[in-house]
Amino acid sequence: MEEFEVSEASKKTKTIYISTIISIALVLLMLGLLGLVLVHAKNLSNYVKENIVLNIIVDEGAKEADVLAFQKELNTKPEVKQTQYVNKELAARNLTQDLGEDFVNFLGYNPLTSTFDVYLKAEYANNKSIDALKASISKNPVVKEVVYQSSLIDMVNKNINTIGLIIFAFAVLLLIISIALINNTIRLAIYSQRFLIKSMQLVGATKNFIRRPFLLYAALHGLIAAFIAIIILLATLIYARKEVPEIIILNNYQEFGFVFIGLLIVGIFITGISTWFAVSRYLRLKSYHLYR
Secondary structure: OHHHHHHHHHHHHHHHHHHHHHHHHHHHHHHHHHHHHHHHHHHHHHHHHOOOEEEEEEOOOOOHHHHHHHHHHHHHOOOEEEEEEEOHHHHHHHHHHHHOOOHHHHHOOOOOOOEEEEEEOHHHOOHHHHHHHHHHHOOOOOEEEEEOOHHHHHHHHHHHHHHHHHHHHHHHHHHHHHHHHHHHHHHHHHHOOHHHHHHHHHOOOOHHHHHHHHHHHHHHHHHHHHHHHHHHHHHHHHHHHHHOHHHHHHOOHHHHHHHHHHHHHHHHHHHHHHHHHHHHHHHHOOHHHHHO
C-alpha cells in the first residue's frame, strides 16, 4: 500500500513538472517571437527606407560619357547606397512589357527619357537630407529634374517611429505578463511540495539546503523549456523562409543567436527567482497554514 502511494505521488509530481515545463516553454515561445520582431525591427525599418527611390531625369542633350561620369559621382556621395541608370530604350522595353503592347510603334517615337533610380542609405531617407542632396546634384548640367515624393517619405518615417513605439510598449507589457505567468506556474508546482518543504524544515534541514534541489530543478526546467521554445522558433523560421522567400532579408544569424541565448537566460533566471520566492514563502509559513 505504501509503495502504491509513493508511486502515485511520483507520477503526480512528474505530471506537474511536465505541465510546468510546457507552460514555461509556451510563454518563452511568445517572448522569443517578440524578441525576433524587436531585433529585426531596425533591419525592417532600414529595408523600407532603402527602397525609397529618388528619380533623376537626365537632360536629353547630355552625352553618354557625361551621364556615366555623373553616375560615378553619385555613387561616391555618402547619402547614396546604389544607383541604377535606365536609358530611354530600356525604359521603353520595360513599359512595353508592363503594358503588353508596343506603344513606340503606335506613337511613332519614344516619349520616355533616361533616368537614374537612386536608392539612399537608411539614415539619409528623410526630406531634409534629400533636399540637400537635390540641391547639390541639380547643379550638374546632366540633370534635368529631380523627382521624389516628399509626403511619402514623411509618412514612412512617421509610421516607422509610431510602430517602433507600439512594439516597444507591447514588448514591455508581454514581458510583465510572461513573468507573472511563469511565476504563477512555479508557485502552483511548489504548492504541491509544501508538505515536503515543511517536513524537511521540521527535521532540522537548513533553508539553503531545502532550497537547493528546488532551484536546481527550476534551472533544469527553465533550460528544457527554453530549448523547446527555440526548437519551435527554428521550425517556424524554416517554414516561413520556404513560404516567403523574401524573408531572406532577416537572415542575420548573429541576431538569432542573441535571441536564443536570451531565451535560455530568461528561462533559467525567471524560474530560479520564482522558485526561490515560492519556497521561501512556505518556509516562513506555520504548519497549520499549509492546510489553507
